[in-house]
Amino acid sequence: MQPFEAIVAEHGAVVMRVSRSLLGPVDADDAWSETFLAALRAYPSLRPGSNVRGWLVTIAHNKAVDQIRARQRVPVPAGDLPERLAGEEPGPEPGDTELRAALAGLPPKQQAAVVYRYLADLSYADIAALLDCSQAAARRSAADGIAHLRRHYGKDLS
């Protein structure tokens, strides 16, 4: 079995890409840590020959979904948000924010399929196993998701 350090070295970046795409840069750091801590805990009992990237990406996706749910439960106190100072322009939004908003608008299965396919680079066979559906259904979810994103967010990009 590979030492866990080698797993972090090989898959750290893809987990970060997935976490950022769903949560944004600040919360992504915590989600990344939680993902690898949970993975480290379970790692000795991971079956030999398992798809490690798929396993990590699934944990990362679940952590992100949990965080988003928790965030939605926290009520935003009215009046606590500072007024934007006069003359202060909102800075240019990083592409990341745009992607996050786009992904957040997708139905859960499409969101997972898009993240697994296009950010984590998993095969449709792996995605089908992770989403517990057929390969054809996995392919369809990813295609529908991308089509939705292109329709709503990709107007200036294509």
Place this chain on the structure above:
Amino acid sequence: MKSDRQFLTDLADVVDDAALDGLRARLAEQAEADDLLDVAYRTMDSPVGPLLLAATAAGLVRVAFECENHDDVLVELSTAISPRILRSSRRVDDVARQIDEYFAGRRRVFEVPVDLQLSKGFRRAVLTHLLEIPYGGRESYALVARSAGNPGAVRAAGSACANNPIPLVVPCHRVVRSDGTYGQYRGGAEAKHMLLTMEAGA
């Protein structure tokens, strides 16, 4: 029109290594706090080449020379002890400092807890005895076999020394052949010669 993949990766941030380095260091700290860091390791330079230092919570469990291939050694530790292995200095920095002092001629005794779990039975008895051979001292394989409780097991004593998982700190280099020649060493004959010469000259 861009491909679907290009469309999405254009939107995603580039993940730079520097950001991940900080998170990896934090992961090791959190793992240690949660009792999930079974083996921590670091590497260091030394006059006998780069060394790998690995420790469990109980103590120093492995010192490896470059000729052993550090990646291979980590895979061995993963199988023999636990795959919960992370690069993390905290647990092994003190050992590294003492090894530096040893090579600088400022240290004759290592004061670090050792974990002998990689050696069993007679081999372990041999290693325990080796810890008693003082700086600059030399013993024959025959004497080591006798001191470890089995005078007839000279060959086994030799193999215990050759497979010592914690060279330098458990001083197997101080065991030489009865005719005075140096004999085999995990880090190579040259390294053994260098250590014995250094200790004799001090």
